[in-house]
Amino acid sequence: MRIESTSVNGQYHVWMTDEELEELRRAAATFRDDLIILLGGYVGLRAFEIPQVKPKHVKRTLDGDHFRLRVPRGKDTANGTGSPRSLRPGAPPRNC
Structure with a gap:
């Protein structure tokens, strides 16, 4: 996981690695869950956009x-x- 601090004290930007995303995909219970992970993790959609x-x-x-x-x-x-x-x-x- 990659973590970067922001200009706001105690606030961070966090990114998952490709390996972590693949592990999360393997744990997905359904095709729908896997698709949500793909759209957010690899395409870059925000939760409200999916x-x-x-x-x-x-x-x-x-x-x-x-x-x-x-x-x-x-x-x-x-x-x-x-x-x-x-x-x-x-x-x-x-x-x-």
Whole structure:
């Protein structure tokens, strides 16, 4: 597990290692649980974003080699209303 302190006393950012994520996946009781772990741990979705995702939000890129996942109301740090964001699994998230 990777832990980094923040500018707030006693507050930290924490990341699981790939090995820890795989161990958690092996302990998942159902396919649904495994999918939730994948979406959060590897794709980078936040807990409130995961229930928004539906199969229709997955699209193949024009080159046909990748897929994009569109989150209808992602985190919006500017005004708190939530804005769509597009993710390519395995790549850093970007707002769109």
